[in-house]
Amino acid sequence: DAMVIQNPRYQVTQFGKPVTLSCSQTLNHNVMYWYQQKSSQAPKLLFHYYDKDFNNEADTPDNFQSRRPNTSFCFLDIRSPGLGDAAMYLCATRGQGTTEAFFGQGTRLTVV
Amino acid sequence: AQKVTQAQTEISVVEKEDVTLDCVYETRDTTYYLFWYKQPPSGELVFLIRRNSFDEQNEISGRYSWNFQKSTSSFNFTITASQVVDSAVYFCALIPINAGGTSYGKLTFGQGTILTVHP
Numbered sequence: 376d377a378m379v380i381q382n383p384r385y386q387v388t389q390f391g392k393p394v395t396l397s398c399s400q401t402l403n404h405n406v407m408y409w410y411q412q413k414s415s416q417a418p419k420l421l422f423h424y425y426d427k428d429f430n431n432e433a434d435t436p437d438n439f440q441s442r443r444p445n446t447s448f449c450f451l452d453i454r455s456p457g458l459g460d461a462a463m464y465l466c467a468t469r470g471q472g473t474t475e476a477f478f479g480q481g482t483r484l485t486v487v
Numbered sequence: 488a489q490k491v492t493q494a495q496t497e498i499s500v501v502e503k504e505d506v507t508l509d510c511v512y513e514t515r516d517t518t519y520y521l522f523w524y525k526q527p528p529s530g531e532l533v534f535l536i537r538r539n540s541f542d543e544q545n546e547i548s549g550r551y552s553w554n555f556q557k558s559t560s561s562f563n564f565t566i567t568a569s570q571v572v573d574s575a576v577y578f579c580a581l582i583p584i585n586a587g588g589t590s591y592g593k594l595t596f597g598q599g600t601i602l603t604v605h606p
Binding site: 384 | 520522524529530531532533534537578582584593594596597598599601
């Protein structure tokens with residue numbers, strides 16, 4: 376059974392139209408990450424939560440926001456998607472005191 | 488800051504050949520974990536192995552083996568008798584460890600190596 380679930384798997388949005396990607400986990404992990412992965416590139420960390428503490432990477436554009444209403448769920452909001460935001464978005468979790476990150480299957484975002 | 492370099496962008500082999508994926512890293516941290524992840528076409532990153540910087544013992548798991556050499560900052564991954572199902576993108580990654588032995592900061596990935604195994 377999938378432990379980190381991302382919905383939807385594929386998302387098409389219009390240029391400039393806000394979009395939300397979701398991630399849920401059944402692992403009760405306290406750390407959750409959002410990565411952006413563009414074609415043929417390594418995943419790039421956007422931000423992560425340590426419990427409710429939000430940690431933004433310095434180079435993450437303001438266009439990207441996140442919410443974590445509880446341990447199980449985390450959302451990625453893109454306020455005004457541009458063509459350059461088309462990518463695979465990966466959610467990952469990690470338990471306290473552990474090292475292995477568990478990844479979801481990703482959401483592939485297309486901006487038209 | 489840390490950096491992970493996978494020099495091979497793409498590798499193409501014929502089934503049953505052995506193949507080695509190279510990974511070289513840079514970090515100022517004295518303790519860290521190294522990982523290999525597999526990303527099949529379906530998209531998710533699948534954990535393959537974790538190695539603590541204290542432990543330089545090589546590891547074998549079935550057709551997979553890993554060679555960690557701290558002196559050269561390398562963590563290479565070998566697939567023996569490759570199969571078509573091994574075709575995927577493989578990522579090497581690093582995360583630092585604090586004095587308490589827990590990881591902190593971010594998981595830094597290499598650029599990935601696209602492995603194609605032909606029948």
